Amino acid sequence: MASISIIGLGNMAKVLGDRAVAGGNTVEFVGRDTDKASTLARTVGGGSTAVSMDAAPSGDIVILAVPWQNAVPVVQQYGTALDGKIIIDISNTFDLSDYGGRHVAAETSVAQEIAEVTGDSTEVFKAFNTIFGAVLSRNEQLDALFAGNEGPAKDVVTSFIESLGLRAVYAGPLVMARVLEETGLLVMGLGRWGEKNYDFSLAVRRGTDV
Numbered sequence: 001m002a003s004i005s006i007i008g009l010g011n012m013a014k015v016l017g018d019r020a021v022a023g024g025n026t027v028e029f030v031g032r033d034t035d036k037a038s039t040l041a042r043t044v045g046g047g048s049t050a051v052s053m054d055a056a057p058s059g060d061i062v063i064l065a066v067p068w069q070n071a072v073p074v075v076q077q078y079g080t081a082l083d084g085k086i087i088i089d090i091s092n093t094f095d096l097s098d099y100g101g102r103h104v105a106a107e108t109s110v111a112q113e114i115a116e117v118t119g120d121s122t123e124v125f126k127a128f129n130t131i132f133g134a135v136l137s138r139n140e141q142l143d144a145l146f147a148g149n150e151g152p153a154k155d156v157v158t159s160f161i162e163s164l165g166l167r168a169v170y171a172g173p174l175v176m177a178r179v180l181e182e183t184g185l186l187v188m189g190l191g192r193w194g195e196k197n198y199d200f201s202l203a204v205r206r207g208t209d210v
């Protein structure tokens with residue numbers, strides 16, 4: 001099991017915190033409102049703790065559960081304090097007013113932009129952005145698509161995702177984060193036009209399943 005810092009105190013922080021605690025991980029909530037962070041830690045329970053943004057995140061895995069615009073600035077704010085850690089970016093960047101593409105250049109992604117401002121010893125992954133928070137909150141086993149470079153950190157992320165009761169589905173190296181961000185837009189379109197609800201998740205069917 002892993003030690004996790006979750007930066008952000010909103011819907012996804014709560015849902016991921018709940019599943020992380022249930023999976024036996026140590027969880028720390030990091031937020032700019034310390035009272036809100038403490039309340040969230042108490043609500044999630046399981047020994048989870050709360051710290052302000054002034055303190056460096058203590059977890060080996062740092063989940064960025066903030067809006068995409070603030071992901072890079074938050075990482076930059078910590079400077080070298082995130083060296084050696086695994087960062088998981090869960091953000092989606094699209095504008096739902098026109099379903100027009102992402103707010104970062106087509107050839108990159110928020111996760112890749114984060115990697116550009118972190119030290120060589122920090123490993124960045126994209127995960128959880130293709131699953132609706134409300135669906136994730138139901139504690140069902142879902143497929144969790146993730147991207148990030150091969151190596152020991154990928155094994156750590158895989159184990160962490162599995163500890164949440166999810167199936168870790170590897171989409172490839174960090175360059176594939178941009179595709180996962182587009183996939184976030186896909187699930188919104190499916191919800192709006194195809195399924196006409198947001199109570200579903202993407203699944204990868206393997207040979208034995210079909």
Ligand SMILES: NC(=O)c1ccc[n+]([C@@H]2O[C@H](COP(=O)([O-])OP(=O)(O)OC[C@H]3O[C@@H](n4cnc5c(N)ncnc54)[C@H](OP(=O)(O)O)[C@@H]3O)[C@@H](O)[C@H]2O)c1
Nearest residue numbers: 008009010011012065066067068070090091092129132133
């Ligand atoms: N909701 C979903 O179904 C879903 C699914 C997949 C991915 N995502 C992605 O997950 C991320 C979080 O979504 P959410 O639904 O949890 O949003 P949310 O409920 O609005 O929560 C966002 C949190 O980010 C915090 N925050 C914003 N800027 C910050 C900063 N500069 N420093 C520290 N904290 C900051 C906010 O802090 P305050 O509490 O102080 O305002 C808030 O707690 C987004 O990138 C979203 O695209 C969401």
